[in-house]
Amino acid sequence: MRVMGIETSCDETAVAIVEAPAGTEPVGRILANVVYSQLTEHRRFGGVVPEIAARAHLERLDGLVRQALAEAGTDLADLDGIAATGGPGLIGGVMVGVMTAKALAFVHDKPFLAVNHLEGHALSVRLTETVAFPYLLLLVSGGHCQLLTVHGPGAFTRLGTTIDDAVGECFDKTAKLLDLGFPGGPAVERTAKGGDPKRFALPRPMWRKPGCDFSFSGLKTAVRQAAEKLPVDDAQAVADLCASFQRTVGDVLADRCANALALEPSPTLVVAGGVAANAYLRGRLEELATAHGATLVAPPIKLCTDNGAMIAWAGLERLRLGKQDTLDFRPRPRWPLDPIAA
Structure with a gap:
């Protein structure tokens, strides 16, 4: 085909x-x-x-x-x-x-x-890897941040979602605040490589709370407040803030995925979306999956x-599966994967 x-x-x-x-x-x-x-x-x-x-x-x-x-x-x-x-x-x-x-x-x-x-x-991920249904999916991008069980094409159960902002949008805003350029995700990741991830103590919204929902608006605010206090032209401070921000995001994603794996045990944790290209976050999620007896699978970067x-x-x-659409299909600005989720 x-x-x-x-x-x-x-x-x-x-x-x-x-x-x-x-x-x-x-x-x-x-x-x-x-x-x-x-x-x-x-x-x-x-x-x-x-x-x-x-x-x-x-x-x-x-x-x-x-x-x-x-x-x-x-x-x-x-x-x-x-x-x-x-x-x-x-x-x-x-x-x-x-x-x-x-x-x-x-x-x-x-x-x-x-x-x-x-x-x-x-x-x-199934285009390049043999991954059987069902599997646990962390979908992270500029507009979306969700944890879902993937049962098959058109069959999804949402376990959690962001209650405010998406993690990719948080990366973009951080890059904009620090004048790192657009797109923000790769810029923050590059800058963070030379930084101290423990220099700035940033809030971890929803961390260690029940459930699988996310929140990032408070983290964005904390980054803005820290950025406003940085010395002028201090490249090391900018790198430290990026590294601290990236570590904090990793803490939150790992914590939420741990809850999801406890709620819906799965031998496979898949991470997909633009933010899945971040090598540091992939590493954090791989550690988490291994600790829970699961395998992390991610699509190729491209x-x-x-x-x-x-x-x-x-x-x-x-x-x-024999499915197709009629030519009267209407484009949708919003289209949830799990239409019955709250």
Whole structure:
């Protein structure tokens, strides 16, 4: 089976083609995975501007579709389905991807698959690793921070979520406060490598409390207050603050995952989403998983941030089960993985 995936939910315009056996064997192969990053368009604003993002998707998407087909050595007639992120995300960008996928599916008489962006992250690990359902998932990105049990495509039980801000957004705000540039996550991680993680005592919201929910607004406030007191042009103090912040985030994530593993024991802990690219946090979670008799599995770094391969793969997993969407599907700015969770 071969499926094309289109991702336009935020500031990456991405198209990929993946293939896998038609049966239940999980691991697949990426034939093409092209991404146009809009960093240059948004960097001067210190964040993503939705209107600029949507226009960039519109300008680049057709060319990326052609490029992906050329790299895969295939054409649209050889595809078994065309998937696109149907939400959640910046609605202007989501509409561009969905309408492009619908048009291609209609003209070439192919199944259309509207993929939940979060499900793309959730299932991405199965593209490259043999990971059986169910498994425990920590989904961490700029807009989302959740713990879920993944039972299969379209079947999720949410154990906890953030009650205020996402951890990726916390990284971005910290980078902005310290003038480290955009995107913030990689900038904070680079700066933290030369810092003392014990210099600043920062609050650990929800730490050692029951349940699996997260909170990061208080941590952001504490970082801002500490940043305001830093000596001018003291690079070491900035590095120390980044290291202390990163360690604190690691404490919180490990604590919440420990509660989840106690609540829903699982042999596998998967971490996915943009923040999963952070090597320090991966190390902390690997230690935690080992202590609980579980194995930590994470997608390759290139599949942690937004990409078309994860959307194509989620579409392929659904197509294996005989699922597809009608062309009257409406793009969704919000789309929870577990719709019955509070």
